[in-house]
Amino acid sequence: MSDTSLASQSGTALYLAIQRKRNIGVRSLFLVVLAFLVAYGVLFPGLFTATGFAKFTQSWFPLALVAMAQAILMLTGGISLAIGALVSLGAVVAATTMTGPLGVTGGTLLVCVVGLGIGAATGLIVVKLRLPAIVVTLAGSFIIAGAALLVLPRPGGAIPDWLSNSLAGNTPAAFGVLVVIVLAWKLYLATPLGLSLYAAGEHPVGAYRSGVPVDAARIAAYAISGLLCTGAGLFVAAQTGSGDPIIGNSFTLNSIAAAVLGGIGFLGGQGTMRGALAGSLLLSLMISVMFFLGFTPVAQYVAQGLIIIGAVALPQFRMRAK
Amino acid sequence: MSISDAGILSRSRIRTIVTSRPFLTFAIVALVWIVASFVSRGFGAYGHLRYLVELAAVIGIVAAGQTFVVIAGGIDLSVAAIVTVAAVGLPLFAIDADPTGLTPILAVLAMTTVIGLVNGLGVALLRVHPMIMTLAMATFLQGLLIIIAGGSAVTASNPLVSWVGNARPFGVPAGILVWVVVSVVVLVVMHATPFGARLFAMGAGPLAAKLSGVPIATTTMAVYGISGFMAGLAGIIVLGMNGQGYVGIGDPYLLASIAAVVLGGTSILGGLGTYAGSIPGAILLVTITALITVVNASPGWRSILFGTLILVLLLLSGREAARR
Numbered sequence: 001m002s003d004t005s006l007a008s009q010s011g012t013a014l015y016l017a018i019q020r021k022r023n024i025g026v027r028s029l030f031l032v033v034l035a036f037l038v039a040y041g042v043l044f045p046g047l048f049t050a051t052g053f054a055k056f057t058q059s060w061f062p063l064a065l066v067a068m069a070q071a072i073l074m075l076t077g078g079i080s081l082a083i084g085a086l087v088s089l090g091a092v093v094a095a096t097t098m099t100g101p102l103g104v105t106g107g108t109l110l111v112c113v114v115g116l117g118i119g120a121a122t123g124l125i126v127v128k129l130r131l132p133a134i135v136v137t138l139a140g141s142f143i144i145a146g147a148a149l150l151v152l153p154r155p156g157g158a159i160p161d162w163l164s165n166s167l168a169g170n171t172p173a174a175f176g177v178l179v180v181i182v183l184a185w186k187l188y189l190a191t192p193l194g195l196s197l198y199a200a201g202e203h204p205v206g207a208y209r210s211g212v213p214v215d216a217a218r219i220a221a222y223a224i225s226g227l228l229c230t231g232a233g234l235f236v237a238a239q240t241g242s243g244d245p246i247i248g249n250s251f252t253l254n255s256i257a258a259a260v261l262g263g264i265g266f267l268g269g270q271g272t273m274r275g276a277l278a279g280s281l282l283l284s285l286m287i288s289v290m291f292f293l294g295f296t297p298v299a300q301y302v303a304q305g306l307i308i309i310g311a312v313a314l315p316q317f318r319m320r321a322k
Numbered sequence: 323m324s325i326s327d328a329g330i331l332s333r334s335r336i337r338t339i340v341t342s343r344p345f346l347t348f349a350i351v352a353l354v355w356i357v358a359s360f361v362s363r364g365f366g367a368y369g370h371l372r373y374l375v376e377l378a379a380v381i382g383i384v385a386a387g388q389t390f391v392v393i394a395g396g397i398d399l400s401v402a403a404i405v406t407v408a409a410v411g412l413p414l415f416a417i418d419a420d421p422t423g424l425t426p427i428l429a430v431l432a433m434t435t436v437i438g439l440v441n442g443l444g445v446a447l448l449r450v451h452p453m454i455m456t457l458a459m460a461t462f463l464q465g466l467l468i469i470i471a472g473g474s475a476v477t478a479s480n481p482l483v484s485w486v487g488n489a490r491p492f493g494v495p496a497g498i499l500v501w502v503v504v505s506v507v508v509l510v511v512m513h514a515t516p517f518g519a520r521l522f523a524m525g526a527g528p529l530a531a532k533l534s535g536v537p538i539a540t541t542t543m544a545v546y547g548i549s550g551f552m553a554g555l556a557g558i559i560v561l562g563m564n565g566q567g568y569v570g571i572g573d574p575y576l577l578a579s580i581a582a583v584v585l586g587g588t589s590i591l592g593g594l595g596t597y598a599g600s601i602p603g604a605i606l607l608v609t610i611t612a613l614i615t616v617v618n619a620s621p622g623w624r625s626i627l628f629g630t631l632i633l634v635l636l637l638l639s640g641r642e643a644a645r646r
Contacts (some may be wrong), residue, residue, distance in 0.1 A: 131636055132590045134397075138577055139632040146625030153622065253457055260454050301465030305458040313448035 026263050026275040032311070033278050036285040043292040050172065057175040058168050058239065060284040062087070062232040064178055066251045067258035067280035068185070068273060069228035074259055076201040076221045077268025078126060078133040083229055083255045085144035087248025090115060090233020092148050095157025095243025104163055111230045118144060119226020123219035141252070148245040157243035168239040181228075185273055193220050202269025258283050261311050282311075343587025343595075347602035350635070354609050362616050372495065374608050379501035380563075382604035383556040384575045385582040386508045387438075387549030389600045392583050393512075394545045395525040395592030396445060396452035401553040401579055403463035404434050405572025408557025410471045412567065413478060423482035431554045437463070438550020442543030456546075467569050475568040478561050487562020497559045504552070508597045521545065526593030582607055585635055606635070 023030075046052035066083050073080050090111050097107035122140055126133045167173055188194040196217035199207035208214045232251070237243050262279025264271030286307060290300045339345055359366025384401050391398045408430050415426035437459065444455040478484065489496045512518040520541050523531040532538050556575065561567045580590075586603035588595025610631050614624045 125633070129637065132584070134590055135580070135584045135636060136633065138580065139629045139636065142625045142629030142632070144629075146622045146627075146629065149622030149625060150620070153620070253461075256453065256457065260451065266451050266453065298465040298468045301461050301468070305462035305465070308454060308458045308461075309444060309448065309450055312450045312454050313444070 022272050023274075026272060026278060029261070029263065029275060029278050029282070029311075033282050033285065036282060036289060040285055040289050040292075043289065051170045054170055054172040054174070056288070057172055057178070059288065060281060061174040061178060062236050062239075062251070063254060063258060063280045063284050064277055065181070065228045065232035065235070066255040067262065067276045067283075068181070069225040069232075070255035071259045071262065071264045071271065071273055071276035072197070072221045072225050072228075073133070074201075074264045074266060075197055075268060075271065076218045077204065078218065078221070079256070079266070080122070080137040080222075080225060081134060081252055082122070082137040082141040082144055083225075084248040084250065084252035085141040085148065086115065086118065086226060086229035087233040087236060087251045088245055089118075089144050089148040089151070089248075090230030091237040091247050092152035092157065092233075092243040092245050093230070094234040094237040095159055096152055098160055098163070099158045104160060108234065111234045112227055115227040115230030116223050117226070119229075120219060120223040122226065123222025126222065127215050127218045145245070152243050152245050155242060155244040155247075157237075159238050159241050161241075164238045164241050167235060174235065182273075182277070188224075193217050197221060198269050200268075204268075254283060257308050261308065344598040344602060346638075347586055347599055347606060350638070351602050351606050351609060354606070354613070358609070358613055358616075362613075365612075365616065372498075374612055375605060376495045376497050376563075378604040378608040379495075379497040380556045380559055381575060381578045381582055381607060382501050382601055383504055383552050383559070384579040385586075385600040385604050386504055386597060387552030388579040388583050389508070389586075389588055389595065389597045390512070390521065390545045391452070391549050392580075392588055392590060393525045393592060393595050394521050394542065395528060396542070396545065397580070397590070398438075398441065398456050398546065398549045398553075399453060399576060400437070400441060400456040400459040400463065401549060402572040402574075402576035403460040403467070404437055404550055404553035405557040405560060405575050406467060406567075406569060407437070407463050407470075407572075408434050408554040409561040409564075409567035409571050410467060410476055410569065412480065412483065412558060412561055413476045414470065416480065421481070423480035426480055427482060427558055430558060431551060434554025434557070435547050435551040438547040438553075439543055441550065442546030445546065446539040446542035471567075471569050475566045477566055483558055483562040484565070485562070486559055487565070497563065500555070500559065504555070505597065505601055512597055517541070517544070522593055524593075525591075578604070578607055581632055585632070 040056075041047050044052070047056055066087065069083060070080060093111050093114055094107055097110055098104050100107075102110060118140075122137060125131060125140075126136050167177075189197070193213070193216060196207065196212045196214065199210075199212045200214040200217040204214050229248075229251075233248060236247055240247070258280035259271075259276045260266075260279070261282055262271065262275035262277065264276055264279075283304075286304060287300070290303060295303065355366065355371065364370060384405065388398055388401060411433065412426050412430050415429040416423075441452075441456055441459050444450045444459075445452050448455075450458075486496045486500065491499065512521065520531065520536045523534065523536055524538060524541055528538065553572075553575075557567075557572060560571060564571065582600050582603035583595070584590055584603070585606055586595070586597075586599025586601070588599055610628060614627050614631075617624075617627070619627065
């Protein structure tokens with residue numbers, strides 16, 4: 001009896017110790033995010049009302065999803081340049097099906113199936129045919145963008161009003177969904193495939209020889225990544241109330257920037273999802289704060305470029321100084 | 323005996339050439355051209371093929387810089403922005419005192435080379451990952467472009483630029499001539515100089531190269547500088563061919579340059595490859611695009627066809643070796 005409680009206690013202690021250690025890399029990032037949050041709160045006190053909070057989390061939500069989508073792939077040593085195209089595809093599929101015979105439930109299911117299917121197909125090509133991920137997803141982005149154009153050649157379609165209002169209205173429903181997604185991610189990490197994720201990215205050969213299902217873990221990562229992207233597309237469609245076949249374009253670069261800001265490494269196995277989420281929050285805050293400060297678009301671009309380089313370069317300098 | 327030796331040698335040599343990636347890519351181009359000229363009237367006409375190669379010249383020149391960067395183990399995602407900066411920025415350097423139009427061209431090339439060097443500086447000294455460094459540079463340049471152009475198109479009134487874009491000395495478009503010169507120089511630098519050897523060493527194993535005395539920082543900067551220079555050169559040719567420069571004119575060249583490099587058999591992971599492959603790679607890309615235009619499909623189907631064809635070609639030429 002006392003044995004098990006002791007074991008569970010030391011288990012908890014071990015868990016906390018490990019989490020503390022994993023936080024070291026992102027601690028300074030959390031501080032920067034906090035500083036930006038305070039700046040945002042001072043500039044725009046409405047943030048602390050329910051509506052302000054809802055609007056803010058809604059502007060962050062799709063970026064958070066694509067940052068997670070990119071981070072999962074980067075953790076396994078992959079990358080995707082098709083994120084933006086998948087977001088667009090998710091948006092047009094949602095906008096063309098939800099008011100049709102399939103209804104909201106059928107449309108949502110279809111969006112999920114499309115994301116999972118395309119993601120899994122990409123994963124199969126990359127993993128089983130041993131083609132470089134960056135080029136496969138580059139070619140894939142053309143195919144997916146073409147499919148989005150076939151579904152909806154020009155902006156149009158519609159999302160039922162009640163769905164738009166409940167997802168992107170004055171309630172922080174999007175934030176709730178994000179919390180659920182993060183919890184699901186925690187659960188996934190506890191499954192065998194989730195456990196294999198880091199091992200497969202950190203040292204594929206070693207993991208394979210230790211019996212880790214490396215290929216399955218990587219393909220599953222691509223499938224989940226696809227699901228997150230089309231999900232982000234659904235939300236974007238709900239936000240705008242219609243579909244647009246090129247609405248997701250900017251998400252490809254922003255997803256990489258957010259993941260890297262969050263400390264995810266390109267070589268696989270390095271970084272944490274909380275880091276990627278913080279990275280996406282920082283990027284989202286940066287854009288909002290610069291907007292409120294009245295930066296011209298030019299200055300925004302310049303500042304964004306400088307901040308990204310600075311955020312990535314600073315830890316390197318500190319590491320060398322040690 | 324010496325004769326048979328020579329026979330064996332040349333036979334094995336021929337086999338090496340025939341099974342090499344650049345040769346295979348050339349063979350695919352030839353095959354596509356022959357089949358297409360039977361299927362579609364006018365595709366195989368000299369004028370049409372010359373036009374294809376002229377279009378490929380721009381991709382090929384951007385891909386020259388990209389090949390250097392990729393072989394050295396990096397990637398340059400800022401080439402599209404640099405092409406645009408060159409095309410839009412050139413008229414700014416126009417000087418009345420110089421009727422030949424050479425000064426603005428040199429100024430633009432110097433500027434884009436410096437942009438490339440800054441990329442290299444970030445990668446080599448700040449240790450920022452190439453993808454992030456060049457991506458951030460592209461974002462930065464996008465801001466710069468809005469200052470320069472303000473959203474409107476600029477017209478080139480530079481005689482030398484129009485010459486490069488439109489003249490046909492000896493019946494060959496000047497753009498192709500520039501590409502030929504670039505190709506020869508690039509191939510020599512890549513395969514017959516110490517710098518080229520360092521390049522491959524660095525791409526194959528940065529640590530081993532560093533311990534063997536390769537100056538990593540300067541080589542990295544040089545590689546990105548070359549990429550900036552090439553993108554600038556391509557921007558000038560594009561401006562000459564179009565007659566107008568506008569924001570977004572360089573956008574197609576990012577994906578095209580990477581695809582040309584990979585289709586040519588250069589490993590995206592670095593350390594392996596040659597510009598001799600990127601040359602037919604660029605022509606192949608333009609050919610595919612032209613074929614898809616011939617098919618006369620909707621933009622959606624065209625995009626799908628393009629992506630699928632690149633994937634299929636990748637299967638033929640771009641596979642990475644198993645690492646187990």
